[in-house]
Amino acid sequence: MGLDPELLRRLLRAKDRMDVASHEEWPVGRLARVSHVSQAHFARSFRDAFGLPPHRYLLTRRLERAKALLRDTELSITDIAFRTGWKSLGTFGRIFRDVTGESPGELRAREKAASHALDRVPACYLIAAHRPDLKIAVSEKRRRDAIGKTKATKKEVP
Amino acid sequence: MSQGVGVVGLYVRDQDEALKFYVEKLGFRVHTDSKNGDYRWLTVQHPDQPSFQLGLYAPGPPTLDAATAQTLREIVAKGAMPPLVLVVDDCRAAYERMRARNVEFTQEPVSRYGSTDASFRDPSGNGWKMIEARKGQS
Numbered sequence: 494m495g496l497d498p499e500l501l502r503r504l505l506r507a508k509d510r511m512d513v514a515s516h517e518e519w520p521v522g523r524l525a526r527v528s529h530v531s532q533a534h535f536a537r538s539f540r541d542a543f544g545l546p547p548h549r550y551l552l553t554r555r556l557e558r559a560k561a562l563l564r565d566t567e568l569s570i571t572d573i574a575f576r577t578g579w580k581s582l583g584t585f586g587r588i589f590r591d592v593t594g595e596s597p598g599e600l601r602a603r604e605k606a607a608s609h610a611l612d613r614v615p616a617c618y619l620i621a622a623h624r625p626d627l628k629i630a631v632s633e634k635r636r637r638d639a640i641g642k643t644k645a646t647k648k649e650v651p
Numbered sequence: 652m653s654q655g656v657g658v659v660g661l662y663v664r665d666q667d668e669a670l671k672f673y674v675e676k677l678g679f680r681v682h683t684d685s686k687n688g689d690y691r692w693l694t695v696q697h698p699d700q701p702s703f704q705l706g707l708y709a710p711g712p713p714t715l716d717a718a719t720a721q722t723l724r725e726i727v728a729k730g731a732m733p734p735l736v737l738v739v740d741d742c743r744a745a746y747e748r749m750r751a752r753n754v755e756f757t758q759e760p761v762s763r764y765g766s767t768d769a770s771f772r773d774p775s776g777n778g779w780k781m782i783e784a785r786k787g788q789s
Contacts (some may be wrong), residue, residue: 494723495722495725496725498664498725498727499719499723499726499728500730501728501729501776502664502728502775502776504729505728505729505730505772505776506755508730509730509757509772511756512757513758513759514758542729543729
């Protein structure tokens with residue numbers, strides 16, 4: 494189904510506004526005014542244009558931002574909830590879990606563990622981890638690679 | 652340099668409108684504006700970049716059938732075309748200058764990762780990121 498490009502351009506304006514200020518409240522009336530369409534028309538048109546209703550789009554942007562703040566800052570979870578537009582910590586936590594499958598605290602702990610694990614590895618070992626796996630002579634490897642291109646690879650004998 | 656990318660084009664909803672935008676608001680120059688029947692080959696250039704042309708094309712006949720052209724106009728208006736990057740010396744100064752000319756900014760200048768960037772759209776919906784060139788890098 495085709496939509497009027499001129500209408501789409503105005504709907505895009507509402508989407509841009511949510512992108513840049515996802516922590517603000519975006520009731521349909523406000524969005525409809527940005528797009529110069531009636532409230533009744535707005536939600537339906539937005540969904541037709543962008544594939545999801547405006548309130549759900551806003552939710553995805555808020556969660557995306559919350560995830561980034563959990564990962565990249567030391568802000569408290571309460572602080573992050575309010576900064577990303579939630580009025581209650583409980584609602585934030587519940588929706589976050591419903592959508593991502595883990596709580597904000599779990600996500601933060603997992604991200605931290607992942608990065609710290611690498612931080613704590615002494616540099617020489619970290620470099621060693623990237624060492625190429627060369628258990629055989631280069632010439633031998635080259636020969637096997639060449640054979641491998643024509644035959645099915647054989648299981649390597651240690 | 653004699654080899655490399657010479658022209659990259661955008662789809663725009665109206666070539667006259669796009670021409671005014673890129674020339675009067677962004678400071679580009681017209682490189683080629685040539686009409687042949689319904690077809691108009693229109694390219695503009697950044698004044699500092701003579702080896703590159705930005706094409707401003709209207710999707711439509713004779714190169715595209717009406718249905719395809721309509722789809723492309725919808726995609727452009729939804730802001731779904733690939734991102735574009737404009738590099739400037741001073742992002743905040745460029746922002747002030749362009750805002751005074753009513754360019755539609757979608758993000759004010761923000762400083763992060765050691766640089767400053769802002770976002771704007773052309774009248775058709777094409778999205779640009781405007782990034783300040785890092786000192787000592789070009």
